[in-house]
Amino acid sequence: MIRTPVSASYPATRLRRTRAHGWSRAMHRETVLTPADLIWPLFVTSGNGVEEPVASLPGVSRWSVDGIAKRAREAVQLGIPCVALFPNTPGDARSDDGAEAYNPDNLMCRAINAVRQACGNDIGILTDVALDPYTTHGQDGLVGTDGYVVNDATVAVLVDQALNQAEAGADIIAPSDMMDGRVKAIRMALEMGDYPNVQIMAYAAKFASAFYGPFRDAVGSGDRLAGDKKSYQMDPANGDEALREIAMDIAEGADSVMVKPGLAYLDIIYRAKEAFGVPVFAYQVSGEYALIEAGAAAGVGDRDALMMEKLIGFKRAGCSGVLTYHAPQAARLLGG
């Protein structure tokens, strides 16, 4: 029997060796996804016992406050550490100035209370700070006479909104508005109020994206929105500027930062983690979710496999976690 190498140049390194069996693949796996990496965004609606499926987000519903509490209990059982709440404010409570955002009895505050009652401190409650679910025009801030979203006056309202949420018991304030200076203003207000331990997860690099459509349906702002958000959300072409946004939000007092959307911006996630070493989260937004569902329904591939491959990609790129509408499905697959 000839036992000599096939040729002298034959590789000493065969990367396929470690891939041959499941046990070996498991042993060499570099990145691990667990239910603790997932944040579950939930849409709150009025009423009691209400579930409203969102047509453009197959598998996702708006729930009345009682249903939100049930979803939060489910999250705890699945090992999901945090829920993110978004209200579908009734039409008659929307106004040009978005004043419902700081009403202590708004849907958001009622949902925060219900989750806390149901789960105590077994779950984190992350709340969105921006005016779009509360305004008649669907912009994230106050609109001036020239149509421009006014920065500093908006920040003053966002501070009230954030304090309102902290007062109701939010654990993580997540400003998604992209006004300049809002993280510092909110951090100062939390410090000067009685909320020094309330976290801020800044939507630091949020891009003016075409992937937000189904979310706007879910919170009822899509049909109201005239124009776009390009004067405050970032240009998808800009990476260096995203790093400046992230640096600013860290300096202003953010505990963690978010990049949004996720998939088209993995380079920003990677660069942010390399440059700052802070906790970075990705928001896999509604359009990304809907594309996976539509792709699976069209026979592109297995839905669960498509879902998990994208989620592990966020972890590999450097994320501490991912906000995803697939959170309960993924947690179940991960044995949560």
Ligand SMILES: NCC(=O)CCC(=O)O
């Ligand atoms: N402020 C939260 C969002 O804008 C979410 C967008 C999405 O899921 O499409």
Ligand SMILES: [Mg+2]
């Ligand atoms: Mg900024």
